[in-house]
Amino acid sequence: MNMTLKACLSALSFSLCSISLAHADTNTVTQNIKKNFPDIQVQSVNNTPIPNIYEVYMDGEIVYTNDDARYFFLGNLVDLKNKTNLTAERQQELSKIDVKTLPLQQAIKQVKGNGKRVIYLFSDPDCPYCHELEKELQQVDNVTIYLFLFPLTSLHPNAQNIATQVWCSKKPYQAWENYVLHGKQPNASTTCTTPIQKNLNLGKQLQIDSTPTFFLQNGHRISGARSVSEINQLLDDAAK
Known part of the structure; x- marks a missing residue:
């Protein structure tokens, strides 16, 4: 290698180092x-x-x-x-979270099959996409669902009232399904104490700004409706 080429390479090396240090x-x-x-x-x-x-x-x-x-x-x-x-x-x-920190006492629990897989769902009773997701969830087995009622009243003014009636029902998850799947209005009192405002505060902390939003066992966040095949795959992957 001649001296001129060596000098050029040396200069180039110095230049690259200088650029790196400048970053x-x-x-x-x-x-x-x-x-x-x-x-x-x-x-x-x-x-x-x-x-x-x-x-x-x-x-x-x-x-x-x-x-x-x-x-x-x-x-x-x-x-x-x-x-x-x-x-x-x-x-x-x-955007993942530690699901162990979720206040499960603020959710409606529903166990299907062996319940080994888990989904933590934030859902609005008057959200069309939440209705779509619920239809798909009907076909998902061996799962525990924690439903956090999450009415977005800026979009759905009556959602707060429906969510309250659902929570106050003797069988809350059945009341939820009857409403979002079949349009059957819940008739429970709205005077019981609910965790709905706490759920809204929790959603703000978790930066949830749309429904449905759900979390898996591994803490991964999923937004929007998904097909039954997608849900099963997500749940299986998270359970691993």
């Missing part, structure tokens, strides 16, 4: 976000497979930025070679 770390990016956008509450900042691009988790969503955290972009980071949506995987991981 920020996640702590610096976090500080830059706080400096540029003091009102934003950042939950975490992590590296990505792309140099100088960082994953920012805030308000339950993933966005991406560079070192100086001045500009952000939304979208899915995809590993095309392995056909993997990295953003979706990270979103699921970052």
Whole structure:
């Protein structure tokens, strides 16, 4: 190797080192976000497979930025070679919860079959997608369902009243099924003490802003209705 080529390689190596050293770390990016956008509450900042691009988790969503955290972009980071949506995987991981901390006394419990698989469901009695999910759940066996009544009155003004009547019924889960599956109005009193407001507060803490939202045994969060085959697969995977 001649001296000129050695000098070029040496210079290139030094340049790459300098560039690497110039890159920020996640702590610096976090500080830059706080400096540029003091009102934003950042939950975490992590590296990505792309140099100088960082994953920012805030308000339950993933966005991406560079070192100086001045500009952000939304979208899915995809590993095309392995056909993997990295953003979706990270979103699921970052939004998971510790289900052991859930106050199960605030939920209606229903056991089907051996009940070994578990689903923690936040649902609105007047939500059409909740009705769709309930139809699919009818075909799911060997599961314990913890139903947290979660009426979103901004969308469904009468949902609070229905949820109260469901909770106050002698057989709450049956009253729930009768209403969401068959449109049969519950006729229980609305004067009993309910955990509904506590559920709404809990949902705020868990950043639940749509229904249905449910959690699996491994803490993974699932939003929206799913088919019976999808539900069974999710439950089986979580049970492992």
